[in-house]
Amino acid sequence: MLNMKFITAFIAVLALLPASVLADTGPIDLTGSTLGFVALGLFAFAYMLVMAEEKIHLRKSKPVLVAAGIIWGMIGWHYTQQGMSDVAQESFRHTLLEYAELMLFLLVAMTYISALEERRLFDALRSWLIRKGFSYRSLFWICGALAFCISTFSNNMATAMLMCAVVMKVAEGDKRFISLCCVSVVVAANAGGAFIPFGDITTLMVWQAEKVTFAEFFVLFIPAVVNFVIPAAIMSFFVENRYPGKHDGDEEVVELKRGALRILTLFICTIALSVVFHSVLGLPPVLGMMTGLGLLQFFGYFLRMTLPGSLARKRALAEREGDMERIRALGQVVPFDVFNRVARAEWDTLLFFYGVVVCVGGLGFLGYLELLSNGLYGNFDPTYANVALGLMSSVVDNIPVMFAVLTMDPAMSHGQWLLITLTAGVGGSLLSVGSAAGVALMGQARGYYTFAGHLKWAPVILLGYIASVMTHLYLNADLFHIVGDVASRAAGQ
Numbered sequence: 354m355l356n357m358k359f360i361t362a363f364i365a366v367l368a369l370l371p372a373s374v375l376a377d378t379g380p381i382d383l384t385g386s387t388l389g390f391v392a393l394g395l396f397a398f399a400y401m402l403v404m405a406e407e408k409i410h411l412r413k414s415k416p417v418l419v420a421a422g423i424i425w426g427m428i429g430w431h432y433t434q435q436g437m438s439d440v441a442q443e444s445f446r447h448t449l450l451e452y453a454e455l456m457l458f459l460l461v462a463m464t465y466i467s468a469l470e471e472r473r474l475f476d477a478l479r480s481w482l483i484r485k486g487f488s489y490r491s492l493f494w495i496c497g498a499l500a501f502c503i504s505t506f507s508n509n510m511a512t513a514m515l516m517c518a519v520v521m522k523v524a525e526g527d528k529r530f531i532s533l534c535c536v537s538v539v540v541a542a543n544a545g546g547a548f549i550p551f552g553d554i555t556t557l558m559v560w561q562a563e564k565v566t567f568a569e570f571f572v573l574f575i576p577a578v579v580n581f582v583i584p585a586a587i588m589s590f591f592v593e594n595r596y597p598g599k600h601d602g603d604e605e606v607v608e609l610k611r612g613a614l615r616i617l618t619l620f621i622c623t624i625a626l627s628v629v630f631h632s633v634l635g636l637p638p639v640l641g642m643m644t645g646l647g648l649l650q651f652f653g654y655f656l657r658m659t660l661p662g663s664l665a666r667k668r669a670l671a672e673r674e675g676d677m678e679r680i681r682a683l684g685q686v687v688p689f690d691v692f693n694r695v696a697r698a699e700w701d702t703l704l705f706f707y708g709v710v711v712c713v714g715g716l717g718f719l720g721y722l723e724l725l726s727n728g729l730y731g732n733f734d735p736t737y738a739n740v741a742l743g744l745m746s747s748v749v750d751n752i753p754v755m756f757a758v759l760t761m762d763p764a765m766s767h768g769q770w771l772l773i774t775l776t777a778g779v780g781g782s783l784l785s786v787g788s789a790a791g792v793a794l795m796g797q798a799r800g801y802y803t804f805a806g807h808l809k810w811a812p813v814i815l816l817g818y819i820a821s822v823m824t825h826l827y828l829n830a831d832l833f834h835i836v837g838d839v840a841s842r843a844a845g846q
Contacts, residue, residue: 380440381432382720388431389719392424396712400753403705414701417708424715441718448714452707454561454639455554458627459703460695461642462506462551465620465649467694472613479519480607489524490594493534496520497541497585501578504545505552506624510702513542513790517798528801533592535794535802536810537585540782540817542790544581547778548573550638551624554706555755555777560631560638562759564770567632572829573775580779580821584813611663612656612689619648646691653691702789709753717760730763739769740822743776747787751777768825768833775825782814 383389399420403413425445432441469475478499487495496516504512516538524530546552550560550570559565623645630641716722729738746754755777765773781787785795785807794802826833 380444380718380720381435381437382723383431384720384724388427389721392427392716392719393721395420395423396716399708399712412701414704414708417705417712421708421711421715424712428715428718444714444718445711448711451714452710454637455557455710456703456706458557458561458639458642459554459706461623461646463703464646464691464694465616465623468616468649468689468691469613469620471689471694472610472616473607474609474613474617475515477607477609477613479515479522482519483523484606486596487523488594488596489527489530490589490592492520492523493530493537493589493592494585496534497537497581500538500541501545501581504542505549506620509542509546509553510789512545513538513794516542517794517802521798521801530592531798531801532803532806533588533810535798536807536814537588539785539788539790539794539807540584540779540814541581543779543782543788544577544821547580547775548577553751553778555751556774558752558755558759559770559774564759565767565774567628569767569771569832570774572832573771573825575828576775576821576825577779579824580775580782580817583817583820584810587813587816588810611660612652615652616649619645619652623648650691653689656689706752710756713753713756713760717757722757722761725757725761730761730765735763735765735769736772736826739773739776742773743780743818743822744783746777746780747783751781751788766833768829768831771829771832772822772825775821776818779818779821783811783818784808 399416402409402411402416405411425441428441429438432438482492482495496519500512500516503515513535517535520531520534520538524534543553546556548556548570550556550567556570560567560570623642626645627638627641630636630644631638713722729741733741742754742758755773758773758777781791785791785802785804791807795804
């Protein structure tokens, strides 16, 4: 590793070189410069504001957006002074392209989830769970299992909030049970998204970077189940096996809006289309997702055009049955609007994702990621490095952790890439602030689910984390001998 004096001298020599010589060189190592230290401090300060979101009520996207602009502004100014503006410009364009593909993919997924929510699919699920009258222990396991399953196609935050709403409705006022169940839901939601490319932003990033194939992600299913089941099994012994009391509205039956199940089918077809585009045709999966968005728009057009006839038939039926409440409800029906669903996407999350990707891309361009890669993967076994980074994601969001690893691009086997996918995905469960699901529930279940309440179960969650890692190392040992990314492996065949 270069020492600080050599780096400083190297930068000084570069400053004396003619612009024509510099134009042919790559990025300058600025890790020992004032610019580099300012950029690093700025990102650290911005991230402290992100972590304090619950306290200061400042949306997490704002500080990283500003930090990204300042970091790249400083880089642009320095490289312009050196006559190398094209180098900085090309690097930023590359970073922006990586973000654009992921952002459009996530935007379509969020639009579908928002559409299903508007069609009351999740409300119907919640109503069914409440009306069934499950015991606390049954509800604990059902909510955890549903959080695990739903998070495979929905983001962990939306999944956790849905399950939290069910728990708070059924166990109204029971602080101990709500807190315990919320902890389990957070763990389950994070684990459920770890074994499929669409389950979490980090898995999507690894898939689109072509580090492992689509099918290889599914080998993480059993480790992900272990990560959820072990803490849940221990916590279930502390759940009283009694039945919650009844509350007003518990018997309400939620009726799905027209087209709900067809939109769910379209969503599944859209995911399948993205897999076909990527795995069969070699095209970016975002192309399949955007095509699916077009299909949703066509279906939205069909729903609008056929709405008057559908309302007329339902109104006639309600009049024959004398159901005045249903007649009033039909008078309040509004047409389905796809663009309204797009507007309701989690833009704060998408903009936060942009800020993080651009900030980390800037720090990588300055040379810090290479420094980190050499220090971490150069001095330690990749297994220990990946497990440590997973633990780090309980404090630092898993998005910058994963993007940093992808930018460093260490030479690792497919088994190691799957390991960092698993650890970065489930490591955030150790603390309530370690994932979007935990942060969201601290706001939704304020006073019931707290940082201290989650921390109390951290040893149990850590046990599940270690068990899932060991399970992956044992079951998927053969993948640790497959080195190189998917693209390079395909080129060699």
